[in-house]
Amino acid sequence: MLDIGWTELLVIGVVALIVVGPKDLPVMFRTLGRFTAKVKGMAREFQRAMDDAADQSGVKDVAKDLKSATSPRQMGLDKLKDAADKFDKWEPGQPERTVGPETAKLSAERAEAARKIRESTAKAATDRQAAEAAKAEAAKAEADAPREMQASSAAPKDNPPKGDA
Structure with a gap:
């Protein structure tokens, strides 16, 4: 989240130990942990509210339809299915369609x-x-x-x- 490595964390811990003192250090870390948990909870709640609003307005359905319509893989499969259906219906030796008298003329x-x-x-x-x-x-x-x-x-x-x- 903050992209802090182990060495930076160790330096922060040593500075906190010197500034706060060994007695109050566990209390400070407990308070910091609670604050971090509250911030994460608020972020999760905000994300959930945004997802619910998007679901209610239909954005998610539209995005899903758009994604499936523009998917090249799905388009290729549809064309392949169409070709397979035409091939299944094809009968060799049979005329493909009958011609009426006007069309013959x-x-x-x-x-x-x-x-x-x-x-x-x-x-x-x-x-x-x-x-x-x-x-x-x-x-x-x-x-x-x-x-x-x-x-x-x-x-x-x-x-x-x-x-x-």
């Missing part, structure tokens, strides 16, 4: 729309690839053209031009 419409989207996406991808290939071919031809020009101009001319002679 919507499913057919959605399948058709998805097919159209896939076709248009594939066509766009093919067009893009063809455009990229044409662009690459044009860039290659453009890069090869200056080389051919340099090669033809750098070639030695063996035959002089024939003129009027």
Whole structure:
């Protein structure tokens, strides 16, 4: 409580023995013990009164609910129980749910729309690839053209031009 070690207690006892005297020392320690007991009792009573007030106002219940709601371990166990329940109810080979006629009609419409989207996406991808290939071919031809020009101009001319002679 006061964080006093044995050496400090011994020093306090020696000083008390010198100041109070050997006759009155037991009486003083008895009085000090009673005072300490009264202080501890008052602190316990105050703590109990605060706990009772908190219980009456519902703070303890709210704190308990909040603690259980935010507990990661409890949240994990709840999710695990949900998954286990779903697994217990699952029957392999059985359709998960039955589909009504309107839903089936919507499913057919959605399948058709998805097919159209896939076709248009594939066509766009093919067009893009063809455009990229044409662009690459044009860039290659453009890069090869200056080389051919340099090669033809750098070639030695063996035959002089024939003129009027």
